[in-house]
Amino acid sequence: MKKIILFTLISFLAFTACKNKESEPKKNTYVADNYTKKEVDIIMRDGVKLHTTIYSPKDTSKKYPILMQRTPYSSAPYGEGKMKTKIGPNIHLMKEGNIVVYQDVRGRWMSEGVYDNMRAYIPNKKENESDEVSDTYDTIDWLVKNVANNNGNVGTWGISYPGHYATVSTIEAHPALKAASPQACIGDFFFDDFHHNGAFLLSYFRAISLFGTYKDTPTDSAWYSFPKMKSQDQYQFFLDKGPLKNLNEYFQYDKLDITNSVKKDKIDDFFWKEIVEHPNYDSVWQSKGIIQHLDKVPSSVATMIVGGWFDAEDLYGPLETYKAIEKQGENNYNTMVFGPWDHGKWSRNTVKNYVGNYYFGDSISLKFQSEIETKFFNHFLKVEADKNSGLPEAYVFDSGKKEWKSYNTWPPENTETQNWYLSENQKLTTNQKSTKGINFISDVKRPVPYSEDIKTVFTPRKYMTDDQRFAARRPDVLVFETGILTENFTLAGDILAKLKVATTGTAADWIVKVIDVHPAELSDDKENDKLQDHLKMSNYHLMVRSEVLRGRFRNSFEKPEPFIPNKKTDVNIKLQDVFHTFKKGHKLQIQVQSTWFPLIDLNPQTYVDNIYKADKKDFKTQTHTVFTDSFIEFSVLK
Template sequence: MSTSTKTPRQRFLEDPIRKAHEDPLTAFETGIPMRDGIELAADVYLPIQASRPAPAIVQSTPYDKSQSIFFRTEAQFFQQRGYVVVVHDVRGRGKSEGCWRAFVNDGPDTYDVIEWIARQNWCTGKIGTTGLSYAGWTQWAAASEAPPHLSCMISTSAAGRWQQEIPYTYGVFQLYFGWWAYLVRRRITEMHGLEEHDWETILQKLPISSIGEFMNPTGKTWQDMLDHDTLDNHWKSLRFDKRYGDIDVPCLHVTGWYDMEDLTGAFHHYEHMMETSPARNNQRLIVGPWSHINCRWPHSSYGGIEFGSEAAIDMDEVHLRWFDYWLKGNQNGVPDDPPVKIFEPGKNAWLHTDHWPLGDKEKLLFLRFDGKTGDLSDVPPPTDDPEQSYRYNPVDPAPTRMDIKKYPLEDIPLDQTLVESRPDVLSYSSEALLEELVISGWPHLTIYAASNCEDTEWHVKITDVYPDGRSMKVTQGCLRASYRESLEKPSRLVPGEIYTFDIELWPTHHVFLSGHCVRVTITSSDFPWFARSMNRFG
């Protein structure tokens, strides 16, 4: 009797190059060794023989590389245009070895993937990265490690400011991560919708940690998020605020005005790279009227608004042009492009400019209340303006307009009229505009408020009120009251005491047309996108 032992890499195809010759559009699967001996599973798409060696495009995923047609379709697009494409499962996901803890190992691991590819005889050593969401963030994790062969990036809808964006927004937990953790688990087994569970009941569960039982085997990641509810060392290690000055990589930043999952990250990365990076002249920003997923595959409508065919730009061609310049040296005019390309909702047209934010002056608007209605005006309120109050009930929180049984959550209605009619929502509206008004940048709302509880939340929206009465969301923001002074050390409220709360809203660029009104609303919940506050500290 004889026995044989295979090395980990022999778990994959024995003769990948021969296989690639036989079927050029089929990926070969291989193992990529990490510095600690763990191997990550990767699909490698080689271009036709005449195009090798070739520059490579790399994408990381926690969603199982073998179960998404998007990976194959995108890879084959670039493969047929003279690129090697490598899609790999992150540590502990799909066929990759090791234990997965979201975001923890992605920097060193992606560095090792890039440098391993650079050593292969089918690669020129010029390597770019691409990816959406999780795969957008892993690029920054890798870039912060400074891999020598990383030549450029296209980072789409990537997280930037942990604990200010996700999984907490200024102390408010995004319950949306329940869907995300669940989908990560399902993509490792089989793809089904969310209909098999009664999510309306599941998301009502208390404490929130009990929802983790539906996330296994990603329950640890879920619990990590709950355990680290302040800006502690766990989250600080994932932020690059002090490292952008060392990242010398051209990057195309992409996001969408209606990306509820992470709009702000791209702006954070772009702004910091423009401030401190040696590659500041090689940064570009594109922002369309898109949701999270549609930042990569744009549509022309969202949430009940049709923006016109120009909104649905061909992102394949945008990506190809970027890579052709930085990886192949094609003189296609990329350096001459304006740094910022943003879509203007309202006008429904693209605007090209050389800077962000666009606003050249700050405009103050005041919340006024005459005892009956709330107004939004550039005239300060009188000192005797009456106070307003509402009763927040965690059993009946103000809702997010969404179908929680559907994923991706990609077309959430923008019209807030029904939510605004609730007694626990304060509303302040301007007069009908006599001329266009453009809001551009990071809006902030300062309120002076008290609660009869030791903690609560503030959820704020700016909406565009159409002449027909629709109140269409433009941007939003939130703050847990105990985080008003610090994300690291929250402090309880003294019931009845008045505090100053500064609430940051998501960046926006929106044109309010003549005849429309600007509206600001304030309440204490946006459930189930965000977990409901129980008004308790800690």
């Protein structure tokens, strides 16, 4: 009997093991089967070596373009025989055959040097002076001279930080660089990622150490660690922490000798220190900006700027990058692609396209990869290219109609400016009817949350399409909306909020949100299978665009100034571009508030020279006023 039981048990375990093996996903070996990998250290003009990984097609019967990504996020896996399972911008470009190169930028991972976040560009460099522009130039120069079977044409691409380095590659570009696609590219740190119009994105605080932990020796292992919040309620965590200076403890660490892990001394995270010591748009931040240098992009480099309408991290960057090249390079081939994506989602292979709760359609990212991105790089890298690529100047997704449109310019030529006033009785109207003030109390102990979700996130993303009903029902959020629309109403271009405000204090933040209020009778929740359980599409308040301005910067980002208590004051807030149709039967709503926590840090509402050094006593509840001659300036498609 025991033998029978034992035999049965062994058989069951064997069967289970086989089933588990069958159910395991097969490892993707396409890259290993079709490419060889080589790791080299390329010497820059100042002697620093940058670690570079080169994937070359095994088929050596023809020549290939080089596609390069420079990244602070590691070109791993390192070591002989260890290979990525996916290379290049997308699967099509991988399978067609291209030489694909990844490089650790200066001071990151296996590259020598010391990293500088958004390292400043140096015009008119002296001999042996270097910056990211020269590092890119020197790398391309080495690649075209030393990598076998390359056709002499180079393309660059990247998303987020790698997108920034793709932008950098276009400045004073190497002659071999023919095409660049900066995607979700950082353009200026005072308006992208960690700041929005001077307000600090507190919700990104755990990412600080990723970029500011000191390292001066190559390593294939992470040398940084992330702060542990020990809470699943980030709203309460940051509220309890109080002033920003109380977060300093998370950004001090023991400096290590990377080679032998010997503690040397206690130092500050250099990125955090930079943020704290430079609260205004001074020469430090200005020098790191790249937008102002895009007049140096030669017409020999074709650019395709890619972004997501719902990218919480980098929306300013790609929009301003496209506009700057367009304005300053009249003869440049320069196009833009903006879809219904959050940060980098266009590179995913998923069929259903969601941002947070909201569903935009199927195969949107897949179509971009196969019909736009692949066509762009092939046209400029694989043939004798001209500017007749067959691609539109602006390929943009209408996030209201849920459809792609092509235009010869962006914004489209057939737009007009319309002013919509924040009128009494929560009305949004085209006629100014009064100049009365509407008051609300901004309580520093009960700031308006940016999300109703109770959780902690590393970098928040889904809030960009979150249902805003929870905010509309708070007394410290002013709501203005149209009646039910009798015809479609399309916004195409940027938005400018021209507020007339006052405060009993001397400092305040101002947040404006543009909302698409869906019909109450809308009940099609089935297509939105990611809709959170507590929500319905009925009366869904879709956030289309939102932005903050730290009020001290209302006249100058370089020279902040306090408010004069109770004095009516102009505050103009530029919101980034949208392309959205408010459909017949919907309503257009504007929300105005003064806190957005903890997406941005809490303003003391008492003017201090440096908010990062404010004391608890500086934080005071104030009464704010928005006057009804305030208006929103829309670019409306005729």
